[in-house]
Every structure is written in structure tokens, then in C-alpha cells.
Amino acid sequence: MSRRKLSRRQFVAAxxxxxAALVTAPYVRGAHAAGKLSIGFWDHWVPGANKASTDIxxxxxxxxxxxxxxxxxxxxxxxxxxxxxxEAQAKSGHDILAMPTxxxxxxxxxxxxxxxxxxxxxxxxxxxxxTVKYLGQSKGKWLAVPxxxxxxxxxxxxxxxxxxxxxxxxxxxxxxxxxxxxxxxxNLETFLKAAEACHKAGVPFGIGLGExxxxxxxxxxxxxxxxxxxxxxxxxxxxxxxxxxxALEFYKKLIAFLPPDAGAWDDSSNNKWLVxxxxxxxxxxxxxxxxxxxxxxxxxxxxxTHGFPSGPKGRFxxxxxxxxxxxxxxxxxxxxxxxxxxLSQPDAIEKMCVASGGYDLPCYEKLTTLKVWxxxxxxxGTLYHYPNPHNHQTLSIAAAPAPPKIAQQIYTQATLTKMCxxxxxxxxxxxxxxxAEGECxxxxxx
Amino acid sequence: MADVVLHPxxxxxxxxxxxxxxxxxxxKRKSTVAFLMALPLxxxxxxxxxxxxxxxxxxxxxxxxMQRFIGLSNFEFLFKxxxxxxxxxxxxIFAITAVIFKAVLGFIIAHFVHNIPAKGQxxxxxxxxxxxxxxxxxxxxxxxxxxxxxYSAFNYTLSFFGIGPIPWTxxxxxxxxxxxxxxxxVGAPFFMIMYLAALKSVPDQLYEAAAIDGANWWQRIWYVxxxxxxxxxxxxxxxxxxxxxxxxxxxxILTAGGPxxxxxxxxxxxFRIGIEGxxxxxxxxxxxFMVPILAVAAIFILRDISKRGNEA
Numbered sequence: 001m002s003r004r005k006l007s008r009r010q011f012v013a014a015x016x017x018x019x020a021a022l023v024t025a026p027y028v029r030g031a032h033a034a035g036k037l038s039i040g041f042w043d044h045w046v047p048g049a050n051k052a053s054t055d056i057x058x059x060x061x062x063x064x065x066x067x068x069x070x071x072x073x074x075x076x077x078x079x080x081x082x083x084x085x086x087e088a089q090a091k092s093g094h095d096i097l098a099m100p101t102x103x104x105x106x107x108x109x110x111x112x113x114x115x116x117x118x119x120x121x122x123x124x125x126x127x128x129x130x131t132v133k134y135l136g137q138s139k140g141k142w143l144a145v146p147x148x149x150x151x152x153x154x155x156x157x158x159x160x161x162x163x164x165x166x167x168x169x170x171x172x173x174x175x176x177x178x179x180x181x182x183x184x185x186x187n188l189e190t191f192l193k194a195a196e197a198c199h200k201a202g203v204p205f206g207i208g209l210g211e212x213x214x215x216x217x218x219x220x221x222x223x224x225x226x227x228x229x230x231x232x233x234x235x236x237x238x239x240x241x242x243x244x245x246x247a248l249e250f251y252k253k254l255i256a257f258l259p260p261d262a263g264a265w266d267d268s269s270n271n272k273w274l275v276x277x278x279x280x281x282x283x284x285x286x287x288x289x290x291x292x293x294x295x296x297x298x299x300x301x302x303x304x305t306h307g308f309p310s311g312p313k314g315r316f317x318x319x320x321x322x323x324x325x326x327x328x329x330x331x332x333x334x335x336x337x338x339x340x341x342x343l344s345q346p347d348a349i350e351k352m353c354v355a356s357g358g359y360d361l362p363c364y365e366k367l368t369t370l371k372v373w374x375x376x377x378x379x380x381g382t383l384y385h386y387p388n389p390h391n392h393q394t395l396s397i398a399a400a401p402a403p404p405k406i407a408q409q410i411y412t413q414a415t416l417t418k419m420c421x422x423x424x425x426x427x428x429x430x431x432x433x434x435x436a437e438g439e440c441x442x443x444x445x446x
Numbered sequence: 447m448a449d450v451v452l453h454p455x456x457x458x459x460x461x462x463x464x465x466x467x468x469x470x471x472x473x474k475r476k477s478t479v480a481f482l483m484a485l486p487l488x489x490x491x492x493x494x495x496x497x498x499x500x501x502x503x504x505x506x507x508x509x510x511x512m513q514r515f516i517g518l519s520n521f522e523f524l525f526k527x528x529x530x531x532x533x534x535x536x537x538x539i540f541a542i543t544a545v546i547f548k549a550v551l552g553f554i555i556a557h558f559v560h561n562i563p564a565k566g567q568x569x570x571x572x573x574x575x576x577x578x579x580x581x582x583x584x585x586x587x588x589x590x591x592x593x594x595x596x597y598s599a600f601n602y603t604l605s606f607f608g609i610g611p612i613p614w615t616x617x618x619x620x621x622x623x624x625x626x627x628x629x630x631x632v633g634a635p636f637f638m639i640m641y642l643a644a645l646k647s648v649p650d651q652l653y654e655a656a657a658i659d660g661a662n663w664w665q666r667i668w669y670v671x672x673x674x675x676x677x678x679x680x681x682x683x684x685x686x687x688x689x690x691x692x693x694x695x696x697x698x699i700l701t702a703g704g705p706x707x708x709x710x711x712x713x714x715x716x717f718r719i720g721i722e723g724x725x726x727x728x729x730x731x732x733x734x735f736m737v738p739i740l741a742v743a744a745i746f747i748l749r750d751i752s753k754r755g756n757e758a
Binding site: 013077078079082085089102103106107109210211212232259260261262263265266269272273276316382406409412414418421422435438439442445 | 506509511512513523525526528529595596597611614615616617621701702703704705706707718720721722723724725726728
């Protein structure tokens with residue numbers, strides 16, 4: 001039985017050799033060497049649109065050796081909002097989560113800054129629109145990366161035939177396909193006259209006055225056309241101003257020409273209104289037109305998406321932005337940022353836009369003239385003006401420019417549409433304004 | 447003394463035996479077995495009800511960004527809000543009206559079913575329970591289509607009689623009526639089945655005695671049926687009051703609280719503020735506000751039941 005003794009010299013030599021071998025050895029990547037990444041994407045309305053984002057992420061995952069899990073979370077029943085709230089409470093969840101409009105600000109303290117990602121993307125894709133900056137930035141910090149998936153403009157979608165026949169307006173001439181708008185005459189006065197004419201003809205404009213986002217978005221754009229805001233960007237109350245009074249007067253006139261049940265409308269009501277052929281115009285992204293293409297092709301053939309009418313303070317259109325945020329407690333932030341860069345490349349954005357039939361709308365200035373909007377039909381060019389390719393209107397969101405945390409309350413409590421309804425039902429102007437002021441004071445609690 | 451010296455381990459042995467016997471006896475006790483069998487449920491309730499309840503209490507004491515303890519300031523803030531008092535009023539109108547109608551309808555239908563010959567009764571019982579067994583979210587969706595602002599099936603039918611269109615969900619009063627109606631439709635079968643069970647347990651001799659005394663049908667109901675059903679009426683009313691106060695799905699699906707907040711109840715307004723408005727502490731405060739209201743109702747009703755139990 002021989003017993004070998006390890007001398008001090010031998011021990012030092014063996015350790016040095018092992019260390020050298022470990023340091024110099026080539027790094028062999030395993031199948032999922034870069035770890036795991038869980039993503040919560042918004043579940044798209046458009047059938048098949050999710051596949052484009054899945055394909056892009058899977059291609060990235062294969063290249064980067066990351067194990068990816070994607071959950072598509074629907075916004076029906078606010079399941080996405082519940083997920084955001086639950087993950088924020090639990091400080092655990094997806095590494096990337098799709099967040100609509102106000103939620104990056106609402107969760108600002110828990111989100112990983114994205115300036116390093118955004119700097120490169122802005123250089124490459126151009127400046128994001130003002131609404132995205134308002135919703136996605138706080139004190140110079142990008143709270144999340146703007147997502148093209150789910151982002152949309154809720155502009156007018158008119159019936160070419162009904163508008164021509166009853167209001168004498170040729171929307172295709174105002175907004176010709178492939179050319180800049182010639183819509184100087186398309187203002188609030190013309191709009192109101194058209195609303196009256198179509199109402200008389202039995203095909204009223206389908207603009208809701210309920211408490212869901214479609215209704216609030218339209219009201220927001222009209223208020224902004226008058227320069228009316230309930231709270232300014234510094235957080236001061238500006239309810240009792242002439243601009244707000246003018247906006248309310250305008251809405252009172254408009255409500256007389258809207259369907260009598262508009263106060264009970266939700267986000268599906270306007271879609272049904274257009275598809276059923278009962279109205280000459282709605283304010284919506286092209287999803288209603290896409291449904292009409294399938295269910296009522298004769299209606300779809302007559303649809304034309306175009307810009308908002310202009311008011312005394314300009315032409316505003318509601319832009320609803322979606323974002324991809326990464327929690328500060330995420331376990332794989334670098335991988336998350338890497339995949340977000342990939343998803344924001346022009347070719348990826350175009351692929352997702354095409355898959356959504358032109359519904360998705362990137363916020364970057366260089367990406368508003370993709371082929372998909374020029375080619376979608378019937379009729380050809382129906383979506384040409386949807387992405388605001390000639391910057392003909394200012395993209396905004398209802399309740400802006402109030403500080404986002406106050407604006408979110410004004411928006412979700414539907415203060416604007418409630419004001420319009422109250423005033424149109426005969427409440428005194430000053431009483432309506434006093435009510436709105438009281439509401440806004442309450443929204444300012446921190 | 448000698449015993450102790452001669453058998454030093456005897457005391458310990460007898461103690462162990464007594465201990466074993468004690469454990470054995472305890473396990474043999476019915477109450478212990480009942481407790482052990484109920485333990486999984488108790489744990490489940492502790493995890494899913496008690497913990498969230500205390501967590502909601504904790505949340506209600508935080509500021510909007512949930513970073514600071516502010517005591518009862520959220521409640522103080524709510525008390526100053528016009529909309530909050532509107533919600534309190536509506537929750538009371540909604541719950542009390544719905545429970546009264548559910549109880550009255552349930553009572554009447556239970557009598558009808560009770561009088562159906564036993565052979566055909568089972569079919570009727572099954573059919574009448576359908577609204578209660580369908581998940582409310584699903585049945586309310588069907589009601590939403592019936593009440594649809596633009597394409598209401600009710601309005602379509604009424605138009606043949608020259609009536610309407612009625613703004614079922616577009617007018618404040620009609621919207622309140624609609625949500626209460628659906629709640630009654632969903633909840634009345636529960637009352638019906640409970641009252642039917644109670645009716646079956648009323649001894650026939652009491653009715654026979656009343657008949658001999660010359661009591662008419664109203665006197666039989668007033669002096670025999672109702673006193674015999676008092677406890678079950680109290681319990682079902684309390685239970686339904688709690689469930690109706692805490693209702694969410696019917697209002698959320700049918701009107702989402704509109705128009706002009708006139709159908710919001712505690713749960714829907716708490717959701718609007720807490721989840722949609724990202725103000726979870728205020729939302730928690732709203733939802734907690736129904737606790738004292740229900741606690742007072744529960745104390746009165748349960749005290750009455752136990753008093754009558756003691757009298758019996």
C-alpha cells in the first residue's frame with residue numbers, strides 16, 4: 001500500500017495549471033447559456049398578428065441562446081391591467097410586460113430605465129411622436145420602450161358614399177391616397193354641419209359618450225382642438241376657462257346629432273355601428289374596417305380613414321401608445337433590452353405591422369410611410385392617411401398635457417365625456433365646471 | 447415512599463400512559479375530528495380570505511404611490527368626494543332592492559313549486575335553478591345583448607307594440623333598473639330553493655290545525671308559514687345581502703358603472719379607482735367600506751336568530 005504525498009510545490013503547480021486551463025479554455029455555449037426570459041405581450045385583436053412577434057422573438061432567442069417564454073395577455077376584462085398591478089405588488093413576474101398608455105408612469109418607480117436602448121433606436125428610427133414622449137418619459141428617463149404592437153390612432157373612418165350623398169363631402173378628395181391632405185376646409189364647423197346632415201338622413205356619426213377609451217379619446221381630441229385642458233402641464237387647474245366652455249358648447253351641439261344612446265356606448269359600439277351600416281362615420285383605428293372586410297364587404301369598400309377636423313387651436317388626433325417595460329426586479333434585464341432592440345428594428349416593426357393588417361402604428365418619425373398602409377384595400381389607399389404620414393395633425397391623448405398621474409385619473413374616470421353629458425342634459429355650465437374642478441382636485445392627491 | 451424507591455420509573459410510565467390516553471381521548475373527541483377535517487378549509491380561508499383582508503387593510507393605510515403610511519387619510523379623502531357618497535347610496539339601493547325582490551319572488555315561486563305534485567316537481571325545480579347555476583358573467587353577457595344600446599332585442603320586440611326605444615343602459619334610472627333586474631334574475635332561484643326546503647319542513651299538522659280553526663290562506667301564511675321560516679329567511683337575507691353588496695360582475699359587464707357613475711357599486715368603483723386608475727390604496731379603502739355596513743347587518747340578523755334559538 002503506497003501512500004503518495006502531495007508536496008507544496010506539486011500543489012502550487014497543479015493549482016496554477018488548472019486556473020490557466022480554466023481561464024484560457026474556449027467558452028462553450030449551451031442551448032440556453034444566456035438564461036431565461038419571460039415576456040408578457042398584449043394579445044392582439046387581429047387574428048394571426050401574434051405570430052409575427054413570436055417569430056421575431058424565437059429567432060432572437062435561438063441566436064442568443066436564451067430560453068424564452070411568451071404569454072399573450074388579453075386586454076378584454078382588463079386582464080393586462082390586473083397582471084401589471086399583480087406583478088407590481090408581488091415584485092415578481094415577466095421580464096418584459098406590455099403596458100398601455102398610462103401604465104409606465106403609474107409604475108415609474110418600479111421600471112428599469114431604458115435610455116440606453118432608446119438612444120440607439122431614436123438615432124436609427126427617428127424621433128418618437130410627442131404623445132409617446134409624454135407617456136413614456138419621466139424626468140429625462142425612458143420608462144419603457146414604445147411598442148408598435150397595439151399602438152394606434154383613433155381617427156375618423158368615414159363612409160365615402162354616405163358622406164358624399166348626405167353631407168356633400170368627398171373624403172377621398174380631402175385625403176387623397178398617396179398624396180398630402182387637401183383638408184383645409186375640414187374643420188369643426190364643416191364637421192358639425194356634416195354631423196347634422198347625416199343625422200337628418202338617418203345615418204348619424206357613431207361617436208360614443210361612454211366611459212371607455214374610444215369615447216374619451218374622441219372627446220380629448222375635440223377638447224384639444226379648442227385648446228381646452230382641465231389641468232395644465234404644471235398641475236394647475238384650468239377647468240374654468242373659455243376654451244373649456246367652447247369645447248362644451250361644441251359638444252352640446254354635436255350630441256344632438258349623435259345616436260340617442262351614445263352615453264351607454266363602449267369600445268365595441270362604434271365598431272358595430274360602422275359594420276352594421278347604420279352610421280356615416282366613427283372614430284377608430286382600422287379594426288372596425290377590418291371586421292367589415294370580413295363580415296360586410298360592401299361596407300368596407302366604402303370606408304376611408306382620414307384626419308380629424310381642425311379647431312381654433314389646431315388639428316389633433318388621439319394616439320394610443322403601447323409600451324414594453326422591464327421591471328427593475330427583472331432577473332434578466334440585459335436579455336430583455338436586447339430583445340426589445342430587436343423588436344424595434346425597422347424590419348421587425350414592418351413585419352408586425354403587416355401581420356396586423358396595418359393596425360399597429362410605430363411612433364418613430366421614419367416609420368410612418370410603410371408599404372402596408374399604401375397597399376391595404378378595399379378601397380385601395382383606405383389606410384394611407386391612417387399613420388399621419390404628412391404630419392397633418394398633432395398626435396395627442398385625452399387629458400394631456402396634465403402631469404400623467406393626474407391625466408390618468410381624468411382619462412380613466414372619463415371626466416371629459418361626463419362633463420359633455422352633464423352639460424348636454426341641461427345642467428348649468430358653471431355647475432358642470434364646478435363638478436369637474438372638484439373631481440380634478442381629487443385626482444391631484446399624491 | 448417505598449414504592450417510589452422500588453419502582454423509580456413507574457411514575458414516568460404512568461405519565462406517558464396518561465399522556466397517550468389524553469391524546470387518544472382527544473383524537474376520539476368529535477370536536478377534534480371535526481376540527482381536523484375542517485382544517486384544510488380553514489387553511490384555505492386563511493390564505494385566500496384572511497390574509498388578503500389584512501393586506502387590504504394595510505394597503506388602505508398607504509398613500510397613492512404606496513410608499514408612505516398615511517393612516518386613515520384615504521377614508522378621510524373619500525368622505526369628501528361627491529362620487530363616493532353616490533356609490534354608497536347606489537350600493538344600498540342596489541343591494542336592498544335586489545334582496546327584497548329576490549326574497550319576495552323566491553317566496554312566491556317556492557309556494558308554486560311546493561304545490562306542484564311531487565312527480566313533476568323535480569323538472570320545475572331544475573328549470574327554475576338554471577339562472578342561478580349559469581356563471582353570472584356568461585348570463586350577464588346575454589343580458590347585455592338584450593339591453594344593447596343600439597340593437598336591443600327587447601326594444602325590437604317592444605317596437606311591434608309601438609313602445610320605445612327604451613335606453614336600458616343609457617339612462618340613469620333605466621340603467622339602475624336593468625342591473626337590479628339582472629341581479630334578481632340570477633339570485634331569486636337561490637331564495638326559491640332555500641324557501642322550498644323550509645316549506646317542506648313545516649309539519650302538515652300545523653296547517654291542519656289552522657284549517658280547523660278556520661284560518662284562510664293569508665292567515666296560514668302569516669301565522670304558520672312565516673314564523674316557521676323566520677330563521678331561514680333571516681339567514682338567506684343576510685347571505686344574499688353580503689353577496690349582493692359585494693357584487694361586481696353584473697354591473698361591470700352591463701354598464702361598467704355608467705352612465706355618469708349612476709350604477710357604480712363598491713366593487714366596481716374600487717376596480718375603476720384601484721386597477722384602472724392605478725390608485726390601489728384608494729381602491730382598497732373603497733372596497734373595505736362595505737365591511738362595517740355588512741358587519742352591522744350581520745350582527746343584528748344573527749343576534750335575532752340566536753335569540754329565537756334560545757327561546758326555542
